[in-house]
Amino acid sequence: MPCSDVDLSFLRQFIQERSGNVLGPERDNLFEARLFPVWQGRGMGGLEELVQKLRSASDPAFEQAVVDAMTINETSFFRDHAPFDLIREKLLPELIRSREKERRLRLWSAACSSGQEAYSLAMLIRESFPQIGDWKIEIIGTDIHAAMISRARTGRYERMEINRGLPAGYLLKYFQRDGEEWQVVPELRDMCHFEQLNLTHISPFFNQFDGILLRNVLFYFSAITQSRILRCLRTSIRSDGFLILGPSERAEVPDAWQSFLQGNVCYYRPL
Ligand SMILES: C[S@@+](CC[C@H](N)C(=O)[O-])C[C@H]1O[C@@H](n2cnc3c(N)ncnc32)[C@H](O)[C@@H]1O
Structure with missing residues (x-):
């Protein structure tokens, strides 16, 4: 089941509070793609369940995993020369x-x-x-x-x-x-x-x-x-x-x- 607008808005706000990274609604599709390994690796049923866990319990390692998954780590040696x-x-x-x-x-x-x-x-x-x-x-x-x-x-x-x-x-x-x-x-x-x-x-x-x-x-x-x-x-x-x-x-x-x-x-x- 696709994630609701309320859940997506919660995710945007969660990421901004934790990392400062601003994700506009036009990038909502990133949540599905990037958080897939996080919820799947923890045996959850989908993004909705991931959001529910973020809302309900304080689990620093899990929260950090969500923040990490949403960062873009693109880099290279001597980038831009x-x-x-x-x-x-x-x-x-x-x-x-x-x-x-x-x-x-x-x-x-x-x-x-x-x-x-x-x-x-x-x-x-x-x-x-x-x-x-x-x-x-x-x-x-x-x-x-x-x-x-x-x-x-x-x-x-x-x-x-x-x-x-x-x-x-x-x-x-x-x-x-x-x-x-x-x-x-x-x-x-x-x-x-x-x-x-x-x-x-x-x-x-x-x-x-x-x-x-x-x-x-x-x-x-x-x-x-x-x-x-x-x-x-x-x-x-x-x-x-x-x-x-x-x-x-x-x-x-x-x-x-x-x-x-x-x-x-x-x-x-x-x-
Ligand atoms: C696109 S990479 C840039 C890496 C390198 N500086 C370069 O130019 O090749 C952006 C990096 O910023 C990090 N980042 C994002 N938000 C951050 C924050 N609030 N504090 C520290 N690092 C952050 C990400 O984890 C990611 O590794």
Whole structure:
């Protein structure tokens, strides 16, 4: 039996409350497709029963499974290329000059999905900046999706994922083959730390970062949530740090972030 409008509206509201992700009614068909494994895996009779359980009992693991299933985890190594070129050619060389005394860098891949963005940063640093080989480099990857964070921690990728965006030379240099999968070498895994974090629940001063990548996630949130997250990030970045969003996203908080355009990539500095 198809889900009622009341149930669909409940699901929309539930997802928005838990993850900030706004799903319009035009995307209601996603619930059937994405929540199928959740209700089927728990022996339920359908989406209606799933909604009934969400309404009636507090079960954090089940609720998290529903939220996770509704996230879009699309990602790839060196996604969009141009932002990584900008980081390599301009943003990191500047930061490295100004951190010569501290000899440490801390970068944040916020909404990192299965970790490709964080490992891309690690590869970029090892490949292009051998002079900071003995610095303390921390790349923190966070995402709301618990299973994505577990996967990111293992650094294991399937052939299809490896074939997306990773230069062949990097595969040979920074991965070890293990059966049908490839695993990021321990040296790069040691640079990256992954934590589950809901961006709608972050508090200011989460950490002091030199650079933040918040790419291809902001557009899932309402304007109010976007601006709250961007203000929180403003308090988490050092004064000469940078923020990069996805190609179709903008930081519309002019008192917190100033935008700069380099080539066709927009990046932000804190005000
Ligand atoms: C499309 S992926 C983008 C991954 C990566 N940043 C990239 O550009 O390739 C969006 C990610 O945002 C995460 N996400 C959605 N809502 C979130 C929230 N409230 N807090 C943290 N992560 C969230 C999803 O789990 C998903 O992994």
